[in-house]
Each structure stands twice: as C-alpha cells, then as structure tokens.
Amino acid sequence: MLYTARMTAPDAPAPHAQDLAPYVRQGRADLAALVALESVSAQGRMLPETADAVTALLEAEGFTVRRSPGQVAPILLAEAGEGDTTLLIYNHYDVQPETPAELWDSPPFTLTERDGRLYGRGVSDDKGELVSRLAAVRAVRAAHGGTLPLRVRWLIEGEEEVGSPSIAAFVEAHAADLQADGCWWEFGSISEEGRPVVSLGLKGIVCLELRCRVSDSDLHSSLGAVVDNPLYRLSRAIASMRDDAGRVTIPGFYDAVRAPGPVDLDALASLPDPRGPLAGSYGVRGFLGDADAREANRRTNFEPALNVNGLHGGYGDAGSKTVLPASGFAKIDFRLVPDQDPAEIVRLLRAHLDAQGLHDIEVVELESHEHAARSDVAHPFVQAALAAARDSSLQEPVVHPSAGGSGPMHPFVQHLGVACVAMGIGNVGGRVHAPNENIRVQDFERGVRFGVTFLERLARTSFRCP
Template identity: 45%
Template sequence: MPPHLEEAYRAMLARFVAIPSVGAEGRGQSEMAHALVLELEALGLDTHAHETEGAPVIFAERRVHGAPSVLFYNHYDVQPADPLDLWESDPFTLTERDGSLYGRGASDDKGQLVSRIIALRWLRERHGDLPFGVVFVVEGEEEIGSPNMVRYVEERREQLAADVGIWEFGGVDAHDRPLLTCGLKGIATVDLSLRTAAMDLHSANGPVVQNAAWRLASAVAGLRDEEGRVLIEGFYDRVRPPTDAERGYVEATPRDDDVFAEHVGVERFLGGATGAEYQRRLQLEPTLNVNGFHSGYGGPGMKTVLPATALAKLDFRLVPDQQPLEIVALLHEHLEREGFSDVVVNLAEEPERPARVDPDDPWLRHAADALEEAYGTPAVVIVSSGGSGPLHPFVEVLELPIAMIGVSYPGSRVHSPNEHVRLVDVHRGTYATVRLLERWAGLAPPD
C-alpha cells in the first residue's frame, strides 16, 4: 500500500473510531451514518441514508452501463467498550502501538470498512475510472442481530442488484495463512425462564417447595448430551449433507486445533475431536450453547435462599437448511414432552438463517488467487464460519456469490478490550481486495 494511502487509512479510521456508535446502546448511529455518507460521497458514489425501524442503512452506488457490479456489505455499529478498566488506551481514540491500531471498531467493523474504501481509491489511482459498478450496503445494527436487514434487502432487491459481493469480515488464521470463508451459520437466541413461588424463600423450605434453579437446570441439562449432541427431537432433520467439494475443503483445512486448545486452555474438545473431525464439527455441525444462567444469590459470602425464579440464555447456531423459528418450535415441544411446560420460551433477538456459497464459484476462485498473491501462500478455504450474520438474504434473495476476505487476525480481540488491527494485515488484506477486483474485471496490474 502506498504511504499516502496508509495515512489516509489511519486518518479515516481515527475519525470513525472517535464516534461511539454502540449498537446495543443506540447511540452514535446518526453521527456515524453522517460521517460515512461524507466519505462515500467523496469517493464519487451517489449516497443515501435509508431509514429503517432502527438505525439507518447507508446505501451508495456508482453504476457503469452494461457492466457488472460488486456489492460491499459492512456495518458501522460496534460493541460496547466495557469493561473500560481493561483498556490500555481510550477505546474511542485510535492509538498506535507496536505496529497495530487500537480502538473499538478498529477491526470489527470500521477497520474492515475503511479498507474497502481505501482499496477503491487505490484501484482508481492504478486505473482511473473503474470499468465496473460499485454498491455499498452499510448497516448500523449488525451487533444487535441485524433486525431490519432481511426486510431491507427484500424490499430493495432491484436497487441492490449486483453480480458479486464482498462481506464485512475476513483475515488470517493463527499461522498468518489467508482465510477465504464461504458461509455463515444461522442463529436463534432464546431466554428460558420459570417461577416456582411468589418470592424467594428461606432454604429451610427446600423439602417441600420446588427450587427454580434446580428445575431450570434440569430442563437445560436435557437439551444436549455430554459430547455436544443436541437431544431435541427433529433438530437434525433438515441438516443438508455437505457436498463432496465442501467435505474435501473441510478435510483439507490445515490443522490448528492443537494451537487453539493451548491458547484457550482446553485439554479436550467435545467428542474427542481433533484434526479433520474438529474442523467438520466447527464448520458443518449445528450447536446449542448456554450463554448464561441466572438464579438466586451470587454475591459475597452466603445467603441461604431458595430461588423463586431462574433464567437461562441460549443460542442455537444452525446450518443449511435448518429454519430458526422451526428450531424454536421444536424446543417448545421438547420441553412440553419432557414435563417442563412451566418453562417459558422467549425469542431474544431476530433470528438469522444460515447460508453458504459454492467454494468453486469463479468469483471465489478469483478471491483465492488474489489472497495467494497478496500473502504469498495458498488461501485456506473455510466452508462455513462458526459465527453468524445476515448473509442469507444476500445469497438467497440477491443471489450473490460472496467472498469473505479482510484485514483481521485471531488476536484482534474483537468484542473485547484492546481491540486492534495490525498494519501488516491492513496492507495485505487491502491489496488482496485490489487484486480480487482487478482479476474479476480483467484489469492488468500496472508495472
């Protein structure tokens, strides 16, 4: 990356990080949306803030008659910065240390978004006016589950029409190998709650009054076995078998489970999974997770109380062709069948459906070649991330092949204190985007 574009990257990211556009708190979105509109207009794009029931979606385009278009999906909202005392610098002041840029959103997703903008500037410096169309869709609610994105895409499918897409994240693995991710899991988040008495009671009543914590713990324990297999009847019925190509890519994924186990302090993975089986589970298996369990007293010392209420927070990570609302209905039925009709099930956030693209699509092949050129080593093809996002409407409604490439790395501390992006990744990831678009458009790199 030329030095003046690196400086432009720093300056733009500093402006964006300084705006605390925290999705969960509903603050800073209007200010951030306005700042983004100015940057995209400066890029020569026709830019609008489209109102939704939540934060505005920033839509920008520059079409070229008779030529294909690329669509960039990103988001401008960020996670809360808490806990603030664990940050080594102000989370909303971009700070450089040891070749990295620190700040909330430096990686997720403002750093990725700025990389896309700088890549287009770089392309124009290399080739002048670009011979293809450009579309940006940048939302402000990804960190709270993108509750308005499906409707937005469905209602504006003609306006959003494009030929290929680049997703909001990507980067390298623990060994600095570039990743090319081809899908996202779906997600359904639920709260399970129950009440067994009008109030918390003295624990002396334990012999005769049901303890809400015990009862909900029993209900939750029956949802999954010790090795991670979900026990809800019908849960796996819609799981689409992987294609031969997908299975081949999973088996070819370089082994890093031992490195991850050491990093996070895990002695054994579920099912004793290692190597290819570890990757198969991670990429292709649906899961059920307990995110939190709340009941009774959790303060210092002891309080001999019999809790009257209990709450468990769960998330399902789903794979094609599982339907989130159908999975929640199966959960209802399971609890009823197992004698837990008193457990109340509430959908916590707007669910997202799973989606994948064909790793052998020509657009993905261009992406793999561009990554290998930029990083000097073959790309690792990931059939599906273990995470989730609003990919489904872009793949199924707009029918876009989507490449997930970017400028992050496993140590970026996304969603955590001291989030950052390494400048070496900014250089390589941005250049990969440049070369992907040149390859796709048939543009020869300048001498």
C-alpha cells in the same frame, strides 16, 4: 442465470510493488475517527452520527449515498464506478458494547497501537474491514485517473450486532438496486503465517432466553425442602438439550440438516488444525468430544451447535446468602446450518421442554433469527476472489466452506442469487466482541492490498456469457 467468467484484459502484475502506504495511512486515520464514535446498537448509542461519518467518507470517494431508516439504525446504500462487472460489498458500522470496560488495557473508543497491533472497539468487527476496503477503492481510483473501472454497490447497516432486523426486508425490497456479480462479505481473517482465511458461508442463528419463576419473592433457603428452585429447573432444561460431546439432544433437531457434499468434505483436508491457535490465544483447556483437527473443522463448518451464553439468578456477591431465588433466566443461542428453519427450531425446543415436564420454562425469542447460507466454491466469482487472495499474499488461501459465526447472508443468496465471499483483516487472537479487540497492523496493510488486487481483477473479468 448461467454464469461464466472470462478475462476481458490480460492479467496485470500483482500490485506488490505499488506504493500503498499513503492509502494505508489515510485508512488508519479514517479508522481512528470511526472507532471514536460509540456506535453500540444494543444501546442505541451514536448510530445516526456514525452513519453520517460513513456517508461523508463514501461521498468523498465519489459514491452516491442513499439513506433509509431501519428499525434501529440508518441503512446506507452507496454506488460508484462503471464497467461490465458489478461488485456488491456488505459491511456494518455498529459495534458490540465495550463492557466490561475495566478489562480493557486502553480506552475502548480510542484507537491505540502497541506491539504491532491496533486496539479499539470495532477495529476488527467491522470498522477496520470497512475502511480497509475504502482505502483500496481510493488506491484503485487514483490508479485509473479518478474513476472506478467497475461498478461498486455498497450496503452498510448499523444493526448487525443486534441481529440485522431490517436487512432481510430491505434486501428483498431493493433487489433491483443490489444486483451484482458477487458479494464481498463483511469479515474474514489472516492466519499467523499470513495466509488469507476465506469463508464461503455463515451459520444461521436463533437467540433465546429461558425464564423460570417459582414465587413472587425470594424465599429463605430452608423452604427448598418444599419449593422448587428456578436455577435447578433451568439447569435441568439446559442439561437435557445436549450431550457431553456437544451434540444437541432435542428430538428432530437434525432432521433438516443439509449434509455436506464430497467437494465440501474434501475442503476439510486442506484446513489447518484450529485447536493450537485457540489454545494459544485464549487458553482453551480442552475440546468437546476430544475432537481431532478434521473433526473440529467438520463441526465448525457443517454442524449446528447449542451455546449457553449466560445463566443468571440468585445471590452472587461475596460470602453466602441462604436464599431460594424467586426467578432466574438463561440466555442461549443455536447456530444453524443450511436448511434448518429458525422458527422450527423454536417449536422443537418448546416441544422438548414440555416432554421433559418443564412446562414452567418460558421461551422468549430475542432479536432477529437468521437462516444459514453457503456459496459454491466452484462459482466464478468465488474463484476470482481466491485468485486475488493468492496474488496479493503470494500464499495459498485457507478456504472454509462456512464460518462458525452468523450474519444476514441468507437474504443476499435468496433474493439476489449472488455468491458471497468473506475475506478480511481479522486474526485468531483478535478478541472480537471481547475487551481488547484488535487487528495486527500488517493485516490492515494486507487487507488494503487484497482489496486493490480484487477490484483490479474484477474490473478485468466478465462473469456473464458473451
């Protein structure tokens, strides 16, 4: 369908004078209640209970909620409002494990404020995003006499942190119920200067485990003269898969990569240098290939990557133990870009290891694989989101054609044909997936204001040809 956009009512003033404080306070209370629920999908903890709590919050704001079973956790599909425009929102209520718990400066499942930040597991990814949007819905409903002036369809799952194994099939099966003019994706951030950081795509991902066994039992290390070492075999496999600049060296790996177009490359010119904030927040000591600012942004947006998540085996306690380990394993992931097929990447890896004489390295697929997805910056829905970001912040947004991370965006683009925009409340020092996950208090407030501005703009816009 050919989409255009036209305003159906004059632009209203940006809601900077509107008192959103009551909705922000209620949102923080909602967030505290959700953070307290230990919805760790990798361990199956408190997932039905959290789905119940999210359902109750939605129903209190007039949403009709349908609940479907997923492979790991319930999937919620909610709907409210009426009007010419339909907005689809995607969020998830599951979180990463809190371990190592001893590295948290406050209890991970207790919302804690200190020095202008809110701490707790899921406070950014993704419970804070969810409740900031709900607070915006609350404010817009109140401004319109208790009704939403647009249709909002909300898909909320509890399996995102384990690869969303149920979502692709669910979106395909419920495509008619999920039709919308655009999708507001589950994350995003705000720069140190208060500029909205918007992403229009996500990388795909393949998570794998490489395993090697040389014996049924650990051996005395003197036998290393005649018995190979599984950790050496794994290290050799890993070293053969990329060069010192980070470029993957598996034959055929880049064959399907979709090259960025001129508009995509032009977007790099306006992106800030990501290296300083990374070094300042995380103590990063250097960057692959001595990448400059443009190259760092190009790789993050448009290049696939290989990551070694962990290498395990043998003795790791104090002192020495002269042992030849029986086995070892490495966990890796590939971050993919549009047109790369996860199944083909696994096949290429297997062929590469065999060509290296590493037939004994077992490749085990973990979780669900995801394809990459990317939306067009010129799409009218994307432009509406950028205008709302500009109006609510009074600053020009930072626009990334793609984020460096991954998520189940591809089924939405493939089966629904919607443009997706990620705009949220994270920050570069947010410690997402790590101890002391946090958001800045002012960013939560900014997120609510953006949500109000975005919903109001969409309610005044028609995206279809008259």
